[in-house]
Structure formats: C-alpha cells, structure tokens
Amino acid sequence: MKVYTSTFYKSNISPYLLFYQKQVFKMLGIELHQICDNDITHGDFMNRILREEDADYFIFFDIDCIPLNPKVIKKVLDEVVNKKTISGCAQTANQYYNGENIYVGPCFFCISKEVYNLLGQPDLNEDREVKVDAGGILSKLAPNHNINLSFWYPTAIEEAKWKLYPDKMFGIGTTYEDSVYHLFESRYTANIAKFVRKSKTTINENWKLNPLKYLIIKSEILMFQIKNKF
Numbered sequence: 001m002k003v004y005t006s007t008f009y010k011s012n013i014s015p016y017l018l019f020y021q022k023q024v025f026k027m028l029g030i031e032l033h034q035i036c037d038n039d040i041t042h043g044d045f046m047n048r049i050l051r052e053e054d055a056d057y058f059i060f061f062d063i064d065c066i067p068l069n070p071k072v073i074k075k076v077l078d079e080v081v082n083k084k085t086i087s088g089c090a091q092t093a094n095q096y097y098n099g100e101n102i103y104v105g106p107c108f109f110c111i112s113k114e115v116y117n118l119l120g121q122p123d124l125n126e127d128r129e130v131k132v133d134a135g136g137i138l139s140k141l142a143p144n145h146n147i148n149l150s151f152w153y154p155t156a157i158e159e160a161k162w163k164l165y166p167d168k169m170f171g172i173g174t175t176y177e178d179s180v181y182h183l184f185e186s187r188y189t190a191n192i193a194k195f196v197r198k199s200k201t202t203i204n205e206n207w208k209l210n211p212l213k214y215l216i217i218k219s220e221i222l223m224f225q226i227k228n229k230f
Contacts, residue, residue, distance in 0.1 A: 003077065004055035006033040008045040009063040014192050017063050017183075019224055020199035023217050027203045028070045029210070032061070043125030043134040046106060050116050050124075057081065058116075060088075060135075062107040064183035064195055068202050070209060072179045076110040079150045084118070086111045086138055089176045090151035092165045096131040102165045103132065103139035104149055107182045111138065118145050152176040158194060173198065 009018065018034060025032040037045065050058055057080060059073065067073070079087040091105030106124075119141050126134045142149055154164065158173030161184075173194050175181050181202075183195045200221070207214040 001057065001081070002055040003057045003059065003073070004033070004049065004053050005031060005059040005061070005073070006035055006049055007061045007063050007065075008042055009034065009036055010038050011036055013063055014186065015228060016192050016196055017186055020196055021061075021063060021066055023221060024066045024199050024202050027206050027209065027213065027217055028067055028072075030067065030070065030073055034063070041125055041134070042106065043123065046124040046135060050111070050113070051121060055113065057110065057112050060106055060109040062182060064186035065107045066181050066199060066202060068175070068179055068181055069206065075177075075179065076108075076152075080110050080112055080115075083148070084115055084146060085148040085150050086115060086142060087150035088152060089174075089180060089182060090153050090164060090168075091133070091170070092163060093131070093133045093136060094162055099163050100165055101131075102151065103136040104151065105133070106135035108152070108176065108180045109135060115147055119147065152180065 022034060046060060057077060059076065076087050079085055086104050088104040088109035089107050090102055092099055092102055119138060122137045122141060124135050124137060127137060130140065132140055139149055154168060154170050154174050154176055155178045156175040157169060157171050159171045160169040161171035162169065164170045172184050172191055174184065181198050183191055185191050186195065203217060
C-alpha cells in the first residue's frame with residue numbers, strides 16, 4: 001500500500017510555517033512532501049498529485065496544519081483503506097448557500113486513488129458555478145457515487161470565528177478530534193506565533209518517541225531561532 005502525504009505552499013509563505021511543520025512531522029516520524037510552486041493554485045496542486053503520483057492513498061495537509069501525534073495517519077487511513085470514503089477536517093464555506101453546507105476541507109484530507117477515479121477525476125479548484133471551495137467538489141459529488149464522507153470535528157478552538165454547519169464553530173487555531181491542528185489566516189504574524197507555539201508543544205509532548213531525534217530537533221530549532229528573529 002503506497003501512501004503519499006504532501007503539502008503545498010508558495011515562496012512568499014512565512015519560513016516559520018515551513019520550518020516548524022517540517023520539524024513536527026520529523027518528530028512524529030511521518031514522511032511529508034513540502035512542495036513549492038508559485039505558478040499554480042491549491043486546486044491545481046491537488047489535481048496534479050492525485051493524477052500523477054504513483055500512490056494508492058493520498059493525504060493532504062495545509063502548510064499551517066500539523067498532526068498532534070503519530071497515530072493520526074493510521075487513524076485516517078483506517079477510515080479510508082478498502083472503503084469508499086473520503087476523510088478529513090469538517091469545513092463550511094460560509095460564503096455559499098448561507099453557510100448551510102459542509103465538506104471535507106483540504107487542510108487535512110485523505111482519499112484513495114480508486115475513489116478519486118470513481119468520482120471522475122474532477123477539477124479540485126474552487127468552482128463558483130457550483131459554489132464550492134478548493135477540494136469541495138469531491139464532497140459535493142460523493143453522495144451520487146455512493147462515496148461516504150467521514151468528518152473530523154473541532155474539539156478545541158483558540159479563537160472561534162466562523163460557523164461550522166449546522167451547529168458548531170471553527171476558527172483560528174482549531175484542533176480536530178484532538179489529533180490535527182489547523183491555524184487558519186496564517187498571513188498574520190500574531191497567528192504564526194500561535195502555530196510556532198503549538199508546534200513546539202507537540203514536539204515536546206512526543207519526545208519519548210525518539211529521545212535522540214528530539215534532541216536533534218531541539219538543536220535545529222535553536223539554530224533556526226538564532227538565524228531568524230521572530
């Protein structure tokens with residue numbers, strides 16, 4: 001079983017997001033492909049990965065999204081492997097349908113090649129004609145192809161800002177199922193500080209996984225802090 005885990009960013013992203021996400025994945029022992037491309041959209045990136053990479057299952061993270069423990073990958077794959085299911089963070093596009101919609105958001109998203117093919121390999125760019133955000137077309141098409149949607153819901157929110165249909169909220173620094181943390185609005189310096197803090201906490205909480213690796217990562221963080229004054 002081949003699993004491909006990736007994230008997309010542009011060169012204008014904060015180096016703090018890129019660095020600390022990488023360190024968290026390293027501490028948890030999860031391989032992550034951080035891919036930079038200034039010439040394509042988020043949807044284009046997902047299209048390319050799903051259509052061109054040789055893998056059976058795909059897991060997407062936003063650049064400001066991290067797993068909080070090493071069991072996250074197994075947990076989401078258990079919901080998807082050999083099942084017609086798309087799994088990931090629940091999200092609402094509040095600009096459409098008066099916010100009365102819910103879909104599996106691309107901030108943390110798992111799908112099989114088989115399911116993507118069953119859905120006809122749709123374009124995952126934001127589509128204003130059918131009123132979906134990037135990646136939302138899969139959730140919209142799923143019911144017509146007997147594809148299940150498995151939603152991971154917020155269990156903690158640092159700053160609630162938006163409605164999550166029908167009766168929940170999400171916002172800056174949202175944790176889903178006590179397992180995945182998504183920053184949102186990572187263009188703001190104050191929010192980046194939240195991401196750095198959560199990343200450091202996650203690394204510290206998982207030090208027992210590999211004490212030697214932990215010491216190496218802490219050393220790398222120290223050197224990064226010296227070179228980059230936040």
